[in-house]
Amino acid sequence: xxxxxxxxxxxxxxxxxxxxxxxxxxxxxxxxxxxxxxxxxxxxxxxxxxxxxxxxxxxxxxxxxxxxxxxxxxxxxxxxxxxxxxxxxxxxxxxxxxxxxxxxxxxxxxxxxxxxxxxxxxxxxxxxxxxxxxxxxxxxxxxxxxxxxxxxxxxxxxxxxxxxxxxxxxxxxxxxxxxxxxxxxxxxxxxxxxxxxxxxxxxxxxxxxxxxxxxxxxxxxxxxxxxxxxxxxxxxxxxxxxxxxxxxxxxxxxxxxxxxx
Amino acid sequence: xxxxxxxxxxxxxxxxxxxxxxxxxxxxxxxxxxxxxxxxxxxxxxxxxxxxxxxxxxxxxxxxxxxxxxxxxxxxxxxxxxxxxxxxxxxxxxxxxxxxxxxxxxxxxxxxxxxxxxxxxxxxxxxxxxxxxxxxxxxxxxxxxxxxxxxxxxxxxxxxxxxxxxxxxxxxxxxxxxxxxxxxxxxxxxxxxxxxxxxxxxxxxxxxxxxxxxxxxxxxxxxxxxxxxxxxxxxxxxxxxxxxxxxxxxxxxxxxxxxxxxxxxxxxxxxxxxxxxxxxxxxxxxxxxxxxxxxxxxxxxxxxxxxxxxxxxxxxxxxxxxxxxxxxxxxxxxxxxxxxxxxxxxxxxxxxxxxxxx
Amino acid sequence: xxxxxxxxxxxxxxxxxxxxxxxxxxxxxxxxxxxxxxxxxxxxxxxxxxxxxxxxxxxxxxxxxxxxxxxxxxxxxxxxxxxxxxxxxxxxxxxxxxxxxxxxxxxxxxxxxxxxxxxxxxxxxxxxxxxxxxxxxxxxxxxxxxxxxxxxxxxxxxxxxxxxxxxxxxxxxxxxxxxxxxxxxxxxxxxxxxxxxxxxxxxxxxxxxxxxxxxxxxxxxxxxxxxxxxxxxxxxxxxxxxxxxxxxxxxxxxxxxxxxxxxxxxxxxxxxxxxxxxxxxxxxxxxxxxxxxx
Numbered sequence: 029x030x031x032x033x034x035x036x037x038x039x040x041x042x043x044x045x046x047x048x049x050x051x052x053x054x055x056x057x058x059x060x061x062x063x064x065x066x067x068x069x070x071x072x073x074x075x076x077x078x079x080x081x082x083x084x085x086x087x088x089x090x091x092x093x094x095x096x097x098x099x100x101x102x103x104x105x106x107x108x109x110x111x112x113x114x115x116x117x118x119x120x121x122x123x124x125x126x127x128x129x130x131x132x133x134x135x136x137x138x139x140x141x142x143x144x145x146x147x148x149x150x151x152x153x154x155x156x157x158x159x160x161x162x163x164x165x166x167x168x169x170x171x172x173x174x175x176x177x178x179x180x181x182x183x184x185x186x187x188x189x190x191x192x193x194x195x196x197x198x199x200x201x202x203x204x205x206x207x208x209x210x211x212x213x214x215x216x217x218x219x220x221x222x223x224x225x226x227x228x229x230x231x232x233x234x235x236x237x238x239x240x241x242x243x244x245x246x247x248x249x250x251x252x253x254x255x256x257x258x259x260x261x262x263x264x265x266x267x268x269x270x271x272x273x274x275x276x277x278x279x280x281x282x283x284x285x286x287x288x289x
Numbered sequence: 290x291x292x293x294x295x296x297x298x299x300x301x302x303x304x305x306x307x308x309x310x311x312x313x314x315x316x317x318x319x320x321x322x323x324x325x326x327x328x329x330x331x332x333x334x335x336x337x338x339x340x341x342x343x344x345x346x347x348x349x350x351x352x353x354x355x356x357x358x359x360x361x362x363x364x365x366x367x368x369x370x371x372x373x374x375x376x377x378x379x380x381x382x383x384x385x386x387x388x389x390x391x392x393x394x395x396x397x398x399x400x401x402x403x404x405x406x407x408x409x410x411x412x413x414x415x416x417x418x419x420x421x422x423x424x425x426x427x428x429x430x431x432x433x434x435x436x437x438x439x440x441x442x443x444x445x446x447x448x449x450x451x452x453x454x455x456x457x458x459x460x461x462x463x464x465x466x467x468x469x470x471x472x473x474x475x476x477x478x479x480x481x482x483x484x485x486x487x488x489x490x491x492x493x494x495x496x497x498x499x500x501x502x503x504x505x506x507x508x509x510x511x512x513x514x515x516x517x518x519x520x521x522x523x524x525x526x527x528x529x530x531x532x533x534x535x536x537x538x539x540x541x542x543x544x545x546x547x548x549x550x551x552x553x554x555x556x557x558x559x560x561x562x563x564x565x566x567x568x569x570x571x572x573x574x575x576x577x578x579x580x581x582x583x584x585x586x587x588x589x590x591x592x593x594x595x596x597x598x599x600x601x602x603x604x605x606x607x608x609x610x611x612x613x614x615x616x617x618x619x620x621x622x623x624x625x626x627x628x629x630x631x632x633x634x635x636x637x638x639x640x641x642x643x644x645x646x647x
Numbered sequence: 648x649x650x651x652x653x654x655x656x657x658x659x660x661x662x663x664x665x666x667x668x669x670x671x672x673x674x675x676x677x678x679x680x681x682x683x684x685x686x687x688x689x690x691x692x693x694x695x696x697x698x699x700x701x702x703x704x705x706x707x708x709x710x711x712x713x714x715x716x717x718x719x720x721x722x723x724x725x726x727x728x729x730x731x732x733x734x735x736x737x738x739x740x741x742x743x744x745x746x747x748x749x750x751x752x753x754x755x756x757x758x759x760x761x762x763x764x765x766x767x768x769x770x771x772x773x774x775x776x777x778x779x780x781x782x783x784x785x786x787x788x789x790x791x792x793x794x795x796x797x798x799x800x801x802x803x804x805x806x807x808x809x810x811x812x813x814x815x816x817x818x819x820x821x822x823x824x825x826x827x828x829x830x831x832x833x834x835x836x837x838x839x840x841x842x843x844x845x846x847x848x849x850x851x852x853x854x855x856x857x858x859x860x861x862x863x864x865x866x867x868x869x870x871x872x873x874x875x876x877x878x879x880x881x882x883x884x885x886x887x888x889x890x891x892x893x894x895x896x897x898x899x900x901x902x903x904x905x906x907x908x909x910x911x912x913x914x915x916x917x918x919x920x921x922x923x924x925x926x927x928x929x930x931x932x933x934x935x936x937x938x939x940x941x
Contacts, residue, residue, distance in 0.1 A: 044737045047730065048749075051756055054767035054807070057777055061770065114669035123666050129673050137868025137912070139885050143905050144680030146892060151683060167676045170669060190341055191374035193361040195388040196439065205391070209378045228760035230871060235892070248762040252769065252875055261770075264763045271759040275751060 055268065062261035079262040086259065092247040095158060099233075099243060100226040102162045107169030107222050108215060115177045116203070127178055133171035141167065142235035149236065156238025164232040169222035176221075180214035181207075213281050220281075224274050290475055291352030291442045292317040293338060298347030300333055307333045308500040310347070315443075315477060315492075317352075320469045322478045322486040322508075325496030326523065331479045333500075335445050338477065339368050351442060367436040368445040372452065373428045375420045381407070381431055382416050388439035406434045409468070426457045433468070443475045450485060462488045483524045487512065495520050518645050521566040528572075528612045530565040531647070534558065539565055539644075543608035548583040548639040554646070562647040569615040571641040574602055575634050576625050582636035588612065590631045604633060688903035700903035709887075709904070713911055716884040720867040720915075723805045724813070724859050730806070731813035731858065736847075738814075739821035757811035765875055768804045769795070772876070796878030804872050809865070813858040820854030821847075856923055860916065867912050884908045 065076035083089055118124045133141060145164050149156055184207065192202040230245040237246060244263070251260050293315040300308045307330040315321045325331045336342045338349060340361035348357045356364050367388070375384050382403055383390070389399045407413045410430040420428060429449060436444055446465075450458045466489050469476045480486050486493050487508045494505040497519050504516045515521035518529060532541035534557060539547045549565065551557055573582065588604035591611070595601075602614045614635065627633060691697040738749055756764060771777040772794040779794070794800055824847065832842040848855075870885025877883070882890075888908070891901030 040733070040737050040741070044734050047734050048752065050807075051810075052752070054764070054771055055756065057771060058763075058767040110669040110672060113665045117663070117666035121663070121666075123663065123670070126670060129670065129678070132673065132677050135864070136909070137865050137885075139868040139870060139888055140681070140905060140909055141677065143888060143892060143901070144684055145676060147683045147687060147898065147902065148676065148680035150898075163676060167672065170673060174669065187370055187372065187374040188376060190361070191368070191370060191376070192387070194339060194341075194366075194368045195391070195435065196362050197387075197391040198360075198362050201391050205387075206376060206378075224758045228758070230761055234889075245760050245762050248760070248766065249871070249875075252762070252766060260766060264766060267759055267763045268755065271755050275754045275758060278754075279747070279751060 058261060059265050059268070061258070062265045064258070064261075079258050082259050083262040083266070088242070088247060089244075089259075089263065092242045092244045095161075095241055096227055096243040096245075099158060099161045099165055100223045103165035103169050103226045104219050104222045106162070106166040107173045108219055110166070111170055111173035111177055111218070112211075112215070114174060115181050116207075119181065127174065130171055130174040133167055138168075138231040139235075142232045145232065146235045156236055157241050160236045160238075161233055161241065161243070164236050165222075165226040165229060168225055168229070168232065169218075172221050172225070173218040176218045177211065177214055180211060184210050216281050217278060220274055220278050224271065227270070290317045290473060291354075292475065293443060293477070294350040295334075295337075296348045296350070298334075298337060298344045298349065300330075300337060300342060300344050302333075306500075308337075311500065311502065313494065313502060313505070315475060317442075317475050318473050319491040320466065320476045320478065320489050322480065322490035322493040323496060324480060324483055324486040324493055324524070326498055327481050329481075329496045329498050330500035331481075331496050332447060334496075335368075335447055335477065335479050338443070339366055339445055340364050365439075365441050366443045366445060367439065367441040368447065369432050369436050369449045371448045373432040375428055375431055375435075377420060380417050380419050381412065381423070384420060384431055385434045385438055387435060392439070402438055403434075406438050409471075410434050410464070425452055426461065429453065429461065433465075437468070437472060437474065440472075441474065443477060446476060446478045448480050448482075449478075450480075451482075458485070465489055487524070495523060497523075513643075515566065515643055515645070518564050518566065521643060521645065525568060526613055527566045527568050530567070530610075532563065532565065534561045534563055539563065541608070544586070544606065544610075549642060549644060550639050552644040554644075556646050557644065564645040564647050566643040566645060567612075567637060567641070569601070569613040570599075570617075571637050572612070572614045573636040574604070574614045574616055574627065575636070576627060576631060578634055579636055583639040584637050586635045588633055588635055590627060590629055590633055593627070593629060602627065602633075604635065684902045685906055687899055688906050691899060700900050701907070703900060704904055704907055709907075712882050712884060712887055713908060715881065716867050716869075716908070717911070717915055719802065719805060719869070719883065720863045721919075722802060723809055723866045724863040726806050727810050727813040727862050728855065728859060731810055732817055732855070735814045735818040735821055735854075739818055739824075753811060753814065757815070761808055761871060764808050765804055765872060768800070768807065769876065772800050772803075795876060796880070798877065798881065800876045801873055801881075804876055805866055805869065808872070809862045812861045812865075816857040816861060817851060817854040820851050824850055852923075856920075859919070859923075863919065864912065864916065867915075868908075 062079055063075050063077070064072055065078065066073035114123075118126070142164070145160070145167075148154075149160050154160060188206055188210070189202055192206045193199070197205065228245060229243075230249065233243050233246055234249070237243070242250075244267070248260060248263065251257055293313075295311055295313045298308060298311045299306065311334070323331045323334065333342065337344055340356070340359065344357060348355055350356065351364065351366070376387065379387070385403050385406065386399050389402060394402075404413065404416070407416055410433055412427060412430050412434065415423060415427060415431075420431065423431065429452075432449070450461055453461065462485060465476070465478075469489075476489075478486070478489055490508050492506070493508055493511060495503045495511060497503050504511055504520045506514075511520060512524055515524065521527045522529065530539070530541055530544075530547070532539050532544075532547075534540075534551075535546065536559070537551060539549045541547060547565070557563070573579065586606060588606050590602055591605050592603035593600060594603070596615075597618070599615045599617050602616065604612050604614060606612060612635070688700055689696055689698070691699060738746060738753075769776075773779070776795075828846055828850070829842055832846045833839070837845065868885045868888075870883060870889050873881065873883040873886050874889070877886075884904075888901055888905055891897050891904060
């Protein structure tokens, strides 16, 4: 037993440390490179913020950012509203069994969804752009929002609803005073999740944007394709910063982590 | 304060009939207890009164008003839930004030009332605490305060003390009695614990496994004069003898004739099969012969269980029956010490038994 | 919550109405389009029914591409599992003090765009990139080694990007594991390894399964990584579909290939799932499962 303990307490931490190094070395190199005065990552010419300046000056980047934010925000709002409406109003009816339909977007590889959306839009001659992107991202968002809200909603002891009704509150009041406040962590969590998924999304954006509109990930892709410019080192750092903020927000919600699995 | 009346109420779940044609009147202003084993349907009955369930047939009245189909929030009946159902996102004050807040009572009046009621349940120091910081007993009292602050006609309590430990439970029972006395609201207390029911009730009903009310009466009536063997055995412990009425006495196979007081019932005729219920505390146990009792039996002590205030003896009669006898531990050093395998005499008076129809 | 609907503030019909939009969205944008794609695969440019697209797909190249993607998906999933399980185990069993910090750092790459993660490796694996510099400085190689645009790069970065997907479900389930079960096993005389093998692993199977398919299914359709890091010479399912739809505009062929690969994916998933059940459920339980109850 003691022998095993020893190996456990030495090997394990080493393995995990190695793993975290594997995970972060590329990221750290990336961040450091973004401060490299040289355009080429293999030589260090000193600390510099030129690339960040260029990033700041770049019109393309700002437009891509604008689009990403618009799409993400719209998708969040739509997914939350539609999802919440479904969960609340389908509860207790046969519609509830249709919960399974919302798992479809999670079960298929995103490229299949993207192909479907593209075919759908071209068939109806819908001009591809921000709206189609929002439609697609909302679809993804619903796939996360509905299961999450559904489980949380039904987890909420219905006794609390009964208690509220019992004390004289009608259903509308009960919903706003009891149910909604208790659902708000789940709502916030799904909002953050949908936001970051939409913000980071590439595949559906790639297929549904028709080349006219650009989101940040698409911009990224085009720059890498065309030979990479050091400006995206800076952009990557910004991306990482955004993710960190979102994760911080998420963890402050005190939901049991990763419960949507 | 209004009374509750149920008329021929039937309720079934998924085809299983839980309550059938039940009629009951709960008098107003009293502490009423509904006692029954788990699964007997007593909680369903409570939920029907509260409005969480609708009866399949029959009617429910609050005073003269029919509330059978009235939605939950319109009934002036509040419930204290078994697991309290306190709103986790509100503190004590907001929980208690909830009923008043939604009725749009002015804030200053709310404050007055909340403080007053929290004082009544001894929680005035916890007024702004989060409910997660409270102990079980304290949460219980918040639930109580929340339910009575709106001065409902009826207060329903669904096994409210089930989650508390013994000492706390005993304390809360007394507090509940005092509360009901002060408020004069009709309390309907549902429990499977006969000790609780006997303690708090002015009036109680016993429900059996099939959702049928077997007896209604005061606790004393129910305990001392049960009308069925179920009631006799469910409430308290008892010894049941099976036999037949013969020549004004009770004949038991292999045991002989026991003296009884002939019940004034139509079934109590010569030769009728009957049951005799003798409570363990009514039996006197002694190693030596005693005089002055109507009935005497001999038995052998098989088990002795010490209960603190009393000692229980399990004794075996000559016909093989096992009896329970309770002796109060009146003295530190009793004159007579009864031990395992002792042969003892059992005595009781014929007035202290209950005859039941078989 | 039967009563909720019964007691709803709106009448039955109106409440129905509010739940519908979400369903319409799903059906309209997910299921109907899939049907469209299916139909498109059977219809040629003159709107006649045809199987020509499917026929065209039945050749060696397509077969190889499908296999290649399956290999990528399976290998990625397996290697991710091998790496992820110990990490998830360690995180859930020990490290209660630093757990939140470690989790925080684990989630960040998870929620950073794939492209950023990809690009991080891009510059490292480049001919003039970090990896080559290090290897040259260490004297292992004399000339810059072509790592980018190789299958190795594709596999490496796939694993890198998908590992968090494997860790999360496994961690989640290990965390919820009742410690007392492990204690009971140890108490009854099993060694720590036996406890791990007989108690912990079987109980964490749902998490392993979830993680596996969470990696396997998307990795099968992956195209960004092959396109950017594989040099586009070797085609994978995803990149071919992209090519058909966005480059050569042969949507009929693309539709057919999409459905074909989806079917292959479903079959592969079912087989894998069956394998999982076989491997995990001990023979006795399996027999009990199939034997009629007496």
